[in-house]
Amino acid sequence: MAQSGDGVDISAVYALLTQVSARLDGIEDKLNELVVAINQHSRKFDEVAGVLNEHNRKLENLTHGLTDLRDAVTHYHHSVVGHGIAVNRLDKRVKLLEEHLGLGPA
Numbered sequence: 001m002a003q004s005g006d007g008v009d010i011s012a013v014y015a016l017l018t019q020v021s022a023r024l025d026g027i028e029d030k031l032n033e034l035v036v037a038i039n040q041h042s043r044k045f046d047e048v049a050g051v052l053n054e055h056n057r058k059l060e061n062l063t064h065g066l067t068d069l070r071d072a073v074t075h076y077h078h079s080v081v082g083h084g085i086a087v088n089r090l091d092k093r094v095k096l097l098e099e100h101l102g103l104g105p106a
Contacts, residue, residue, distance in 0.1 A: 066103055070094065 073094060 062101070063103060066098065 073090060077091065
């Protein structure tokens with residue numbers, strides 16, 4: 001820092017403070033840009049979470065429906081077997097559908 005004959009050069013101090021202030025303003029602008037980007041990502045994340053929750057609900061409904069279908073097939077199988085007709089192929093097809101959909105038995 002420059003000094004005049006009687007002490008510190010006030011204009012040099014002022015110039016340094018002006019430079020620091022300008023740099024801080026630049027940093028603040030960058031931080032504001034980052035906040036905007038993070039808020040956009042947060043909104044997107046909320047949208048994706050909503051879609052995943054909806055898919056989860058649909059999978060739960062599908063699982064419940066599959067359980068009902070299994071029960072109906074089992075009941076039908078017991079009724080039909082009592083009359084001498086085997087429906088083992090139907091059970092195999094249901095198991096193949098479960099494997100294809102990635103669902104396990106209920």
